Amino acid sequence: MISSDRTSELNRPINLGDAMLTDALVAALRARGNQAIAADFGEPRHGGGEDRLQLSGPGALLRAMRDFDGIVIGGGTLLQDDARDVPGGWGGLPRLCAASTVIARATRTRVAFYGVGCDPVERFGARALLRLAVKGVPVWVRDAKSASRVSHTLKGNAIVGADASLLMGFDPRGEAADDAPIVVALNGEHARHLKVEHLDELKRSGRRLVFLNMSQGGSFMDASALSKQARAAFDEVTGPLDWDEAFRLIRSAESVWGSRMHALYAAMLSGVPMVALSELPKVVTFAEDFVIPRVDDTSGMADVRPGMADAAALSAAVATADSTLDDLLLAFRGR
Incomplete structure (x- = not known):
C-alpha cells in the first residue's frame, strides 16, 4: 500500500491523519485475509502503528514490485497539487501517484486507488501527472465531489466509495468525563x-x-x-x-x-x-x-455550537467503506 504517510526524523508520523488512514486500510486488508504492508518513503519508523516497508524512492519501489501481487494507493487527499513551491507542478503527490501507477503498469502489477480525495488541480504539470496516474486505473474516491473532479479535471473514471478511516468502524463513547478537555x-x-x-x-x-x-x-x-x-x-x-x-x-x-x-x-x-x-x-x-x-x-x-454527525449518514458511509473495499479486492482477483 502506498499513501502520503511518512515518518519524520523524530520517529513519528509527519501527518497524524495520513498515519491513521494508512493503518486503518492496512488493518482492513489484513482482516480480509491478505498480506498487506505500507510503503514509507520517510525515515525508518521504530514502534507505533503497522510495520512499514522503507523505500528511498521510485527505484526502490520498482525493485520491491517483484514481491507484490497488487498496489493499493490509498487514504487521504492524494489527488491534489501539494507542491506549489515546485516550479511547473512536477513534484509532490502528483509525482508519487504517477510514478506508482507507471511502475505498476511496467511490471504488470495490479494497481488501484482507494478511499482518496481529489481537490481542485489548476497547474498544468500537476494535472498532467495526475491524469497519467488515473488513466485506466480503478479509482475509489471518498465523496461525490472528488469523483466529479476525477472525471472532469483528470479525465479518469471514479467510483464513489468512502474515506479509509471509516474502515475502523464507529465506537460511540457515551458521556464525557467532568475533566474532559x-x-x-x-x-x-x-x-x-x-x-x-x-x-x-x-x-x-x-x-x-x-x-x-x-x-x-x-x-x-x-x-x-x-x-x-x-x-x-x-x-x-x-x-x-x-x-x-x-x-x-x-x-x-x-x-x-x-x-x-x-x-x-x-x-x-x-x-x-x-x-x-x-x-x-x-x-x-x-x-x-x-x-x-x-x-x-x-x-x-x-x-x-458542537454537534454530532448524522447517525444515518455515518452508518451508510461505514457500510460503503466495507463494501467498496471488498469490490476492490474482487477486482484485483479478476472476479
Missing part, C-alpha cells in the same frame, strides 16, 4: 489567524484547552504558526505523537474544533461532538455529508 486541531494557515478572542467562548467553559498538532513534520508543527498570545491561551500544546495517542486524546475530549479533517473524522468515529472551522473544499464536503456544524474560519467560533 476541549481539543482544537488547526492547520498552519488557520492557526496563523487564530486570535485570543476567538477562543473566549471555549475558555469560559472552564475546561482545559488543548491544541493538537496533527502535522508534526520535524521542525514544523501546526502550533508553530500560532502567535505567542494565542499559544499562551492553551493549557497544553501537544508534542510529537503517534496517531493512536492523538486518537485517545480526541476520544477523551468534551468537543473537537478543527480545520484538520481527520481530527474531525476521529471525533466522529469516537462519538465526540465537533465543529469544522474551514472553507477548504474537503472540509466543506465532510461537513455537508455528515451534517456537521461548520463556520468558514476561527473568527466564527462564538457563533456555532
Whole structure:
C-alpha cells in the first residue's frame, strides 16, 4: 500500500491523519485475509502503528514490485497539487501517484486507488501527472465531489466509495468525563489567524484547552504558526505523537474544533461532538455529508455550537467503506 504517510526524523508520523488512514486500510486488508504492508518513503519508523516497508524512492519501489501481487494507493487527499513551491507542478503527490501507477503498469502489477480525495488541480504539470496516474486505473474516491473532479479535471473514471478511516468502524463513547478537555486541531494557515478572542467562548467553559498538532513534520508543527498570545491561551500544546495517542486524546475530549479533517473524522468515529472551522473544499464536503456544524474560519467560533454527525449518514458511509473495499479486492482477483 502506498499513501502520503511518512515518518519524520523524530520517529513519528509527519501527518497524524495520513498515519491513521494508512493503518486503518492496512488493518482492513489484513482482516480480509491478505498480506498487506505500507510503503514509507520517510525515515525508518521504530514502534507505533503497522510495520512499514522503507523505500528511498521510485527505484526502490520498482525493485520491491517483484514481491507484490497488487498496489493499493490509498487514504487521504492524494489527488491534489501539494507542491506549489515546485516550479511547473512536477513534484509532490502528483509525482508519487504517477510514478506508482507507471511502475505498476511496467511490471504488470495490479494497481488501484482507494478511499482518496481529489481537490481542485489548476497547474498544468500537476494535472498532467495526475491524469497519467488515473488513466485506466480503478479509482475509489471518498465523496461525490472528488469523483466529479476525477472525471472532469483528470479525465479518469471514479467510483464513489468512502474515506479509509471509516474502515475502523464507529465506537460511540457515551458521556464525557467532568475533566474532559476541549481539543482544537488547526492547520498552519488557520492557526496563523487564530486570535485570543476567538477562543473566549471555549475558555469560559472552564475546561482545559488543548491544541493538537496533527502535522508534526520535524521542525514544523501546526502550533508553530500560532502567535505567542494565542499559544499562551492553551493549557497544553501537544508534542510529537503517534496517531493512536492523538486518537485517545480526541476520544477523551468534551468537543473537537478543527480545520484538520481527520481530527474531525476521529471525533466522529469516537462519538465526540465537533465543529469544522474551514472553507477548504474537503472540509466543506465532510461537513455537508455528515451534517456537521461548520463556520468558514476561527473568527466564527462564538457563533456555532458542537454537534454530532448524522447517525444515518455515518452508518451508510461505514457500510460503503466495507463494501467498496471488498469490490476492490474482487477486482484485483479478476472476479
